[in-house]
Amino acid sequence: MGTTQRINPGVKHQPNWGDLSNSITQIAKTFEQEKKLEDEEAKEKEKETKKDEKNDDKSPLLNDNSKQFKKILDRRTEHINSAFKNLVKTGGGRKAISSGKSSSLGKAGLKSAGKLVSFFSSVAANGIDKTLTDIGFGSLKGKSFKDVIDYLLIYCSDSNQGMDETAANKASCEIMKEIAAQSDNDVNKYQELIKELVDGKGLEDTLCRFLGLYIFEHLSQRFEEKIQQEKKEDISKQTFKTIKNDILGRIKVLNQKRKVSKIDWNKTEGKVEIEKIFNSVIKILYNEKN
Template sequence: MGTSKSFSDGSVKKSKMIPNWGTLSSSLTSNCDSSVIPVQKLQNIMRHFVSALGGASTGGRGGSKAGGRSSVRTARKIGGVFSKFISSGNNIRETLESTGLIDIDNKSVDDVINHLIQYCSSNATSIDDDAAKEATRLLLEELMGEAESINDLQTLLEQTFTTSNLEDIIIRYFGYYINTLLSRWFYDNLIKSKKENDVNNLFNEIRNYVFEQVNDENKNYPLQNLDWSSEEADRLIKNIQQNVFNVFE
């Protein structure tokens, strides 16, 4: 099957109010080549990233203007979708109907993914919005992209939740979000002075490091039977994002 529409089309313009990320920018630039980046340097990059968001407690709880707000809102929607899938006895049609998708058997898997991207993410009017939306696409394509039909999709998700839980999925979403936010802020500027292969290598190295770290995050959050529209859901999702950021602080 094909892949769903990418929401990284550059339609969101960077504001002049770019955060003061000078130290982070310098660390990215100095490590932008084709080599394997040492773990210590990757640690420094990610520490600068969290610092630029005001620290794990500020950025993780949506208190930074630079990032971390849209990801909380989107993660709650993603949690609600997959919580419905689990509570419905892995009924993909019931789950999709709950999100407003109709005529499901005449929809392609790409249609489903694109619908869920729109359902889970707000309109991209900022870099943070855009990063949260693109991270949603990446997560959903990882979980659903190999399916060729609605029945395949149900089977894939059933398999996913035999080895993973909802916490795993939310944490993985934040991994995608972190890497995408970094890319949204710095890729275009780096490509002006560095080789494209070197820039791509830098972000691939960061992505791999981020996922290695977040996969080790303690996944012990009471997300079962949660009302995803509640203040408690907001608190728990902020806890998860803050704890993910804590890994790099």
């Protein structure tokens, strides 16, 4: 059964998933419109080439097309904003999601975020060897870098495979793979990269990126198959690539004043800080002023 069959009706007394689905469909339509305009422009240019017309004669058409492309891009931005707002609404609002009280979005993301930062901070404080032993991997002796990463991918995943858990698992895996890819298959370099994250501002950025990926995975799970069926694979790929890049692009501008390296992630302050960061991520996606 495809993912589109697993869409639930959302949160009680909140807008239906239909508004969110429509926003995603409208984003996809802008790519169809863009392609149609590109095809029309290509045909006109071909006609002009055959007629050997002067450049001055081509300007009005090109200027008109330029205006049309801008309108399409503006509509796309509006629909992306609408999609983010509708996602937050279906989750019961920013506060419910960021505190883990929503029944559809947030709980698994917060849990996985806590697990990630706890692991990273432990590596920075105690070293990779002790941390791996503490989480059940055992000694590094005789183990390859791939063995370590494979174990961590499982460790950071939740066994409960609901849509929320799946979104968190995929986001966790992507973060782990990104750091591993920079490590040149070297455990010591991997350890140093994590220490640099925790000692600097990188851990906060990593947390924000994880939460952004987590939100994207919720949208992708629910609607990518639907758009692929309705608009074909190339439009679906363009649509979700754009949504993902937009989410991560917005999150890059976040700038928390407090250094998260000073947080004890195993205490209540760690949980509170993750919720605050998650709240900021949702706020910037939702485009709220306050």
